[in-house]
Amino acid sequence: MEISTKKVISTLGIPRLIIITFMIVLCIMAIFLKLPLNDLLSDTLVRTGMNGVLVLAMVPGILSGIGLNFGLPLGIVCGLVGGLVSIEMDLTGYTAFLVAILVSIPISAIVGALYGYLLNRVKGSEMMVATYVGFSAVSLMCIGWLLMPFKAEEVKWPIGDGLRTTIALTGRYDKVLDHTLSFDIFGVTIPTGLLLFFFLSCFLMALFLKTKTGMAMKAAGDNPRFAIASGINVDKQRIVGTMISTILGAVGIIVYAQSFGFFQLYQAPLMMGFAAVAAILIGGASARRANIIHVILGTFLFQGLLTISLPVANKIITEGNLSEVLRIIVQNGIILYALTKVSSGGD
Amino acid sequence: MQNQEYIIQMKDIRKEYFGNPVLKGVNLNVKKGEIHALLGENGAGKSTLMNILFGMPVIHSTGGFEGEVTFDGNITNIDSPNTAMHLGIGMVHQEFMLIPGFSISENIKLNREILKANIFSPIIGEQAKTLDFKKMDQESQVSLDTLGLNLKVQSKVEGLPVGFMQFIEIAREIDKKNMKLMVFDEPTAVLTESEADALLKAMRRIADSGISILFITHRLDEVMQVSDSITILRDGEQAASLDTKNTNVVELAEIMVGRKIENMAQKEEQDTSKEVIMKIENLVVDMPGEEVKGVNLEIKKGEILGIGGLAGQGKIGIPNGIMGFYPSTGNVTFDGKNIPLNNPAQSLKSKIAFVSEDRRGVGLLLDCSIEENIVLTSMQIQNKFIKNYGIITQIDKKTIRAHALDMISNLDIRCTGPEQLTRRLSGGNQQKVCIARALTLDPEIIFVSEPTRGIDIGAKKIVLDTLVELNKRLGMTVVVVSSELAELRSVCDRIAIVTEGKIEGILSPADNDADFGLMMSGDYHKIHGKEVG
Numbered sequence: 001m002e003i004s005t006k007k008v009i010s011t012l013g014i015p016r017l018i019i020i021t022f023m024i025v026l027c028i029m030a031i032f033l034k035l036p037l038n039d040l041l042s043d044t045l046v047r048t049g050m051n052g053v054l055v056l057a058m059v060p061g062i063l064s065g066i067g068l069n070f071g072l073p074l075g076i077v078c079g080l081v082g083g084l085v086s087i088e089m090d091l092t093g094y095t096a097f098l099v100a101i102l103v104s105i106p107i108s109a110i111v112g113a114l115y116g117y118l119l120n121r122v123k124g125s126e127m128m129v130a131t132y133v134g135f136s137a138v139s140l141m142c143i144g145w146l147l148m149p150f151k152a153e154e155v156k157w158p159i160g161d162g163l164r165t166t167i168a169l170t171g172r173y174d175k176v177l178d179h180t181l182s183f184d185i186f187g188v189t190i191p192t193g194l195l196l197f198f199f200l201s202c203f204l205m206a207l208f209l210k211t212k213t214g215m216a217m218k219a220a221g222d223n224p225r226f227a228i229a230s231g232i233n234v235d236k237q238r239i240v241g242t243m244i245s246t247i248l249g250a251v252g253i254i255v256y257a258q259s260f261g262f263f264q265l266y267q268a269p270l271m272m273g274f275a276a277v278a279a280i281l282i283g284g285a286s287a288r289r290a291n292i293i294h295v296i297l298g299t300f301l302f303q304g305l306l307t308i309s310l311p312v313a314n315k316i317i318t319e320g321n322l323s324e325v326l327r328i329i330v331q332n333g334i335i336l337y338a339l340t341k342v343s344s345g346g347d
Numbered sequence: 348m349q350n351q352e353y354i355i356q357m358k359d360i361r362k363e364y365f366g367n368p369v370l371k372g373v374n375l376n377v378k379k380g381e382i383h384a385l386l387g388e389n390g391a392g393k394s395t396l397m398n399i400l401f402g403m404p405v406i407h408s409t410g411g412f413e414g415e416v417t418f419d420g421n422i423t424n425i426d427s428p429n430t431a432m433h434l435g436i437g438m439v440h441q442e443f444m445l446i447p448g449f450s451i452s453e454n455i456k457l458n459r460e461i462l463k464a465n466i467f468s469p470i471i472g473e474q475a476k477t478l479d480f481k482k483m484d485q486e487s488q489v490s491l492d493t494l495g496l497n498l499k500v501q502s503k504v505e506g507l508p509v510g511f512m513q514f515i516e517i518a519r520e521i522d523k524k525n526m527k528l529m530v531f532d533e534p535t536a537v538l539t540e541s542e543a544d545a546l547l548k549a550m551r552r553i554a555d556s557g558i559s560i561l562f563i564t565h566r567l568d569e570v571m572q573v574s575d576s577i578t579i580l581r582d583g584e585q586a587a588s589l590d591t592k593n594t595n596v597v598e599l600a601e602i603m604v605g606r607k608i609e610n611m612a613q614k615e616e617q618d619t620s621k622e623v624i625m626k627i628e629n630l631v632v633d634m635p636g637e638e639v640k641g642v643n644l645e646i647k648k649g650e651i652l653g654i655g656g657l658a659g660q661g662k663i664g665i666p667n668g669i670m671g672f673y674p675s676t677g678n679v680t681f682d683g684k685n686i687p688l689n690n691p692a693q694s695l696k697s698k699i700a701f702v703s704e705d706r707r708g709v710g711l712l713l714d715c716s717i718e719e720n721i722v723l724t725s726m727q728i729q730n731k732f733i734k735n736y737g738i739i740t741q742i743d744k745k746t747i748r749a750h751a752l753d754m755i756s757n758l759d760i761r762c763t764g765p766e767q768l769t770r771r772l773s774g775g776n777q778q779k780v781c782i783a784r785a786l787t788l789d790p791e792i793i794f795v796s797e798p799t800r801g802i803d804i805g806a807k808k809i810v811l812d813t814l815v816e817l818n819k820r821l822g823m824t825v826v827v828v829s830s831e832l833a834e835l836r837s838v839c840d841r842i843a844i845v846t847e848g849k850i851e852g853i854l855s856p857a858d859n860d861a862d863f864g865l866m867m868s869g870d871y872h873k874i875h876g877k878e879v880g
Contacts, residue, residue: 207739207741210741210742211739211740211741211742212726212727212730212733212740212742213740215719215723215726215727215742216727218712218715219712219715219723219727222712222713222714222715223708223709223711223712223713225672225705225708225709226709226710226711226712228672228691229670229672229691229701229703229709229710229724230691230695230723230724230727230728231691231692231693231694231695231696231724231727231728232692232727233692288714289714
């Protein structure tokens with residue numbers, strides 16, 4: 001028994017244990033404060049599933065050596081374009097969802113490759129450059145959204161030019177994954193389809209990492225000099241990693257949107273990269289090391305903390321509209337903590 | 348009892364690092380006002396001895412040393428570089444520690460500035476005093492003139508030729524009033540011939556002014572030219588102490604190299620008619636610190652060729668250039684085919700394998716398992732260990748595991764299993780993983796660079812035995828690049844010595860020590876006056 005406990009501790013790492021303990025304490029407080037714990041847990045599961053793919057997008061970036069992909073918004077805007085195209089084509093349900101993904105993949109692949117070329121030019125400061133690439137892409141698309149020639153009523157402002165800031169997916173593919181095969185257990189709703197999609201993505205990623213290209217990419221990221229000595233084209237592998245990361249960003253935002261019920265354009269994608277970075281770091285990854293477990297665990301812990309801590313805090317401090325302030329403090333606090341773990345891998 | 352004649356006497360100095368003796372009872376006596384040369388190969392213990400002399404923290408943090416140090420007639424305990432400085436022991440560094448934007452005199456007087464009072468200093472104190480530039484310049488000029496350097500002290504260090512920087516370093520040391528002993532650590536290594544000449548003259552002038560000099564170098568002709576007496580270290584032992592006038596270059600070379608270990612296996616007479624498997628013509632490799640400047644070399648099929656020479660002379664650059672890791676030009680033919688340079692994948696595909704000298708930097712994926720390390724190169728280059736499912740590939744875990752277990756038992760890699768991370772292995776076992784990776788490529792020729800650097804003696808023997816075994820059993824051509832001459836002489840059929848980026852000559856392991864020593868110091872041709880090899 002003692003050995004297995006030790007093993008659990010060493011695999012999880014102390015930080016994870018502390019966070020898990022904190023989450024359990026929050027859950028207990030929620031019960032005492034008469035908050036509906038089952039709803040909170042359902043929410044946590046949904047949010048894990050909806051953010052999961054975005055967090056998974058960090059893995060190829062980290063493994064190919066470009067570090068944490070702060071430029072995730074680049075992939076996100078590609079996904080948004082795909083999503084809008086599927087609405088423009090007046091599709092609904094799974095068809096619309098899949099078409100959105102299919103349209104966004106080639107767009108994000110091309111954008112990702114160009115982004116990869118850029119990152120190869122700035123070796124050593126990828127993460128800083130990536131952050132500003134993300135910011136620039138979002139700002140540039142603010143103009144793009146105004147100019148894009150979409151005709152659909154739901155997408156365009158009713159008066160004038162340009163696209164709406166939020167586009168409701170009601171009647172399109174709002175929660176198609178969430179509701180697929182979902183069931184209740186002890187009052188907790190399990191969003192089976194959503195979680196399955198997330199796990200399937202993880203499985204595909206795991207498969208990819210075991211291919212020849214996957215191995216080459218890992219080697220290029222782990223030790224570029226070793227990779228060169230093994231005849232691997234390091235720059236090419238970094239571009240592959242960046243491309244996959246960008247594609248997953250695009251797919252991720254579509255999954256996110258179907259759960260959330262809205263596409264958010266303009267400034268909304270700006271900080272999404274940070275949440276994904278924080279989640280994988282909390283899961284135990286570092287800027288050089290990451291695996292699927294880090295993704296699943298990290299997403300669950302990060303989203304769980306956000307979901308549960310806010311109602312608890314709001315209940316304790318009932319003053320006015322503190323909830324938004326608290327959300328920002330908690331979320332950025334977690335990101336800040338996670339960023340201190342960039343180099344050490346959270347151990 | 349203590350002799351007033353000597354400025355420093357180090358008696359029976361012993362030092363070990365983690366049970367590994369590096370100094371085994373060394374004596375060093377330097378007289379007042381003499382130039383004493385300290386000779387030895389890389390790893391003979393010169394730097395350790397100097398670290399002791401300067402009381403470097405690395406000595407004290409690893410358990411101190413045994414022996415007695417007498418400075419200027421008194422037994423002293425030099426426990427920190429600060430103490431050494433106060434005693435009047437100075438060092439001229441190999442890397443220049445100068446501030447480019449400062450003038451020469453500012454550099455010379457740095458942190459020992461001459462101050463004068465101003466209207467604030469009586470109130471605020473020492474910190475507020477003004478620099479007395481006039482006096483500083485005067486004193487610096489005197490120091491600079493001692494060296495015979497025709498230079499104004501007001502000029503900036505920035506943009507001066509390298510040789511001048513070396514002189515400024517020296518001027519800074521002799522400017523210290525209490526300077527009694529100066530250590531020159533290979534001062535001529537970066538200098539041109541005429542600069543080196545000037546430096547040697549300056550050294551003589553310094554010595555004449557009463558400051559003793561300890562001169563560390565491996566250029567034997569310089570030693571003969573300038574020194575009064577000589578101490579030679581070999582393998583942590585004091586091989587000899589001589590007066591310069593009673594010796595000659597050949598003797599020095601012989602003592603420096605020495606015969607350290609017996610040949611492990613007596614070699615059969617070499618079959619000289621062996622076919623040439625690799626031909627290297629005019630290879631130039633731009634590898635920082637190990638530049639190759641035009642190497643011509645023929646490697647014969649099935650031989651073990653050693654490439655030796657001192658550190659920094661370019662021997663390591665040769666395999667790195669052939670494998671395409673550093674920009675290189677020249678012509679390399681292997682097995683009748685031309686090997687394109689600057690293209691690692693092509694070199695690997697031509698069945699040339701390389702075990703890098705930079706084990707942790709190039710040789711290993713430290714955060715990956717042993718088995719992944721072993722198969723990765725072969726997987727990428729030869730598509731082995733891969734299952735194909737249409738366009739999708741998957742690694743073949745079963746074959747990988749079987750191959751890894753095979754290699755682990757063949758090379759005796761001590762580990763908890765093929766899944767252990769290579770980071771956790773000892774140096775020797777890491778080296779074996781690197782060799783295993785090279786062997787997985789099934790090469791026809793294998794370059795092994797510094798195979799025994801940083802690994803313990805037991806593992807050394809296994810690594811060397813493995814190389815001999817490969818050569819004998821599989822007929823693989825092996826090229827060993829190593830700074831340890833004794834090691835090369837114990838396993839190689841022929842040994843090429845590299846000096847200043849070129850092949851100085853090729854020797855047989857049985858050739859006498861003097862030839863090896865002369866070739867390594869680049870003096871062979873000066874003595875024999877003819878081209879060899």
